[in-house]
Amino acid sequence: MRFAFHKMHGLGNDFVVVDARVTAFPVDAALARGIADRHRGIGCDQLILLEPARDADLTMRIFNADGSEVEACGNATRCVAALVGGDVAIATAGGLLHASAAGGGANVDMGGPRFDWDGIPLAYAMDTLTMPVGWEGLAQPAAVNVGNPHVIFFVPDLDAVDLARLGPLIEHDPLFPQRINVNVAQMLAPDHIRLAVWERGAGLTRACGTGACATAVAAIRRGLASGPLTVTLPGGPLVIDWVPGGRILMRGPATHVFSGEADTDAFR
Ligand SMILES: N[C@@H](CCC[C@H](N)C(=O)O)C(=O)O
16 A cells, blocks of 8 residues: 655654545554664654544554554654644543644643553552662662653663663563553753653654653652753753643654655565
8 A cells, every 4th residue: 555654753753654634544563563664664763643533633643663552652742743733632542632833843731640550550559659679770760651651760870871771671571561661860950851761662762752751740749850841862852841730741843854655565
């Protein structure tokens, strides 16, 4: 099947966006993996599929590079808002999001975070603000669900952490029945966090919007920070705001790189 796509990125977290609002685009895990493949496909961290919605302007489906379909993607939400333009209500598996395109990027209302252990989800009950668990030097993380699941470690020196090695161990730990996105954060100031993310199903990425949201929320809950604050990822900064009990607001860039056409047969 011939299809059109947009290559986009948010701070280097890159996407293949297929607008299937008019013509359906049947995707399975193997096709998503093939499109995302950086050697044999188009290449991306996530494949984003736009479909019609009943109670929103559109539905956004998210497939990680490993083919798994997931609930939320902050950077893709900004890209979709920038692509569609104006104010847009986006239905996702993680909830209804409201976004508005703004000067080279977008503002997104990412909804409210969850902290209950079975809503993360974790395999068994524990405190999610300071979890009594650890993996080598990484210990006592926080867990936050912002539509998708995140675990956040605060460390004194981000450069001392080998996230490429520890990320997959933690992602696949039985404590996380739906696997987990692994965030390692260094507080630079009460309004500035440096962050690296091992993404579930995609590995190390240049940026993770939901990771920035989850980390900002965890830092505020722990009394380490107050919003609004800047989260600087390898690909650049995002601005996140949250007050306890409220909704998470994210602001950041969205870039359209090129548009193209391809044939699904090429990726199977
Ligand atoms: N890059 C994203 C998150 C994509 C989904 C994530 N890997 C998951 O499996 O939950 C972002 O910008 O939030």
